[in-house]
Amino acid sequence: MADSTLGIGLVLPDVLGTYSDGGNAQVLERRLRWRGIAAEVVAIRHGDAVPATLDVYLLGGGEDDAQALAVDHLRAHPGLQRAAGHGAVVFGVCAGFQILGTEFTTSDGVTHSGLGLLDAVTGPGPRRAVGEVVVDTTPGLDPLTGFENHLGRTRVGSGSRALGPVRAGVGNGDGTEGAVTGRVLATYLHGPVLARNPALADLLLGWALGSPPGALPLPEVGALREERLRAAKRGRQP
Structure with a gap:
């Protein structure tokens, strides 16, 4: 990979x-390419360093x-943790969110150590959270929309902060959603x-x-966001 190419690890x-x-x-990768910035997606599979x-x-x-298998692999091959220590961006979704935290307990009651890149502890909730979510983010972004499907409830400690309060949906389970520390950011949103x-x-x-990287208007995404916001307003489980 050339030094001028931005590497994206999947x-x-x-x-x-x-x-x-x-x-x-x-x-x-596509948003970088549209701006004339070279990027390469590198798939890192189980068994790979x-x-x-x-x-x-x-x-x-x-x-x-799968989550337990993944965290064991990442602890055995700590390249991601080393990269994060040097300022790389790390983004986790759902199980990825929990893996980036300090620990998570799966539905069988077994507690696993996470990677410790976020100050967040997760355990099973009373019921599965399924449906549309809207989050009013604190970093100043537009409200985030997404779909959640998880049993976990996450407590964000003082070493991280939540992305923002939940307007609709469950999120972390305490009225907030996601977590961020430095350039490590995670969410339950699919x-x-x-x-x-x-x-x-x-x-x-x-x-x-x-x-x-500069603004890149995408009207079709705006239309999707409005449709998803309307869907969330129609109501879902508390």
Whole structure:
């Protein structure tokens, strides 16, 4: 990979690929290409060493067994953690969110150590959270929309902060959603979330590039966001 090419690591898509979150890598690569910035998506599969030389790392969702398998692999091959220590951007969704935290307990009652890149602890909730979510973000982005499907409830500690309060949906389970510390950001939102929220995609790219990549209007995404906001207003489980 050339030094001028931004490297996007799609982490364990064969393990954490249940909800099509691999589409987030395609969104980042395409938005860079539209701006004339070279990018390459590198798929890091189970059994592969995890390189510490990429600029962005993406983790998706998966069931309990896949999540436990993934965190064991990432602890054994700590390239992602080393890269994060040098300022790489790390983005996790659902199971990926929980893996990035300090620990998570799966539905069988087993507690697993996470990677510790976020100050967040997750345990099973009383029932599965399924449906549309709207989050009023604190970083100043437009409200985020996405679809959640998880049992976990996450407590964000003082070393991280939530992305913002939940307007509709469950999120972390305490009225907030997601977590962020430095250039490590995670959420429960599927969609893929970066396709539904291009401003969030550009926030991550801005971190990776060292400056905002510039606005790129996408009217069709705006229409999708409005449709999803209306869907959330029609109501779902508290």
